[in-house]
Amino acid sequence: MIPWEQRNRRRTLRDRIATRLALTAGYVLARQPARRLRRIMERLSRGARPATRAETQAAVDSVLSASLPMHGLKACLPRSVSVALRCRLRGTWPTWCTGVSRSLPPAAHAWVEADGEPVGEGDGDRGEFAFVKMLVVAPRDERTYGTARTRS
Template sequence: MTARSLSLQPSTPPPWHVRPVALCAVGAARILTRLPPRQLRKVMEAARRGARPANEAETLRARNAVVAVSVPCAGPRCLQRSIATALLCRTRGVWPDWVTGVRTQPFRAHAWVEADGKPIGESIDEVKHFHVLISVPDRR
């Protein structure tokens, strides 16, 4: 058995007025990660209602804020990070594509957000190997 090193994703601290909202999004996301997939999809679809599509810059700002205020989101908790990012975007009236998927060789599950068809804060080369299981896209 080999030890896995934990690397945290880099981020720049958000403005002070964004931090409380980002922390609330992270807390809500932590609760939502406990839902079964079907219920989680319904909650995310309900949260998306009435939002306009998020662009890359808006989504990246939200993701950076989430990563900056939460060590678990900066580390291995991709589901919580992606949910929190989408919820933080929603507080600004926008919605990115929220996506979860799996790969089989080697088996891994992952969750991420996309804007304008591109994964935000993720390697395109890695994400392309995942088979999408759940997607809550923006309403273009």
């Protein structure tokens, strides 16, 4: 996490507005039931190219620089949704994940990944990141999945 005193204050107005929009939508979407949130996130991921680690880290930094509450322990869901939305505003999509810890007591967590690795989750040591993925929304290419669905 970014110490609040070291947050990036030299962001452009366009970046600030886009980040605020993503934060607002992230807070709203995080209050939705899990099934609805998954459907919304899947729709938003359509047609986006996969985000690189650098692009995802830039979105994480932007979200954390714009909002002090996003640094909290219970803010992982709105933070991860906001980061995914911030990436989507740039035409990319990270892999958005939710899951539970492998250790006791079980704890829920939400995060974003790029190139198969969590982004913005501490020191980057994969061994310390011990969560089992329960829900994954990866970037979807419309050319691969198609846009039309047929009803049976």
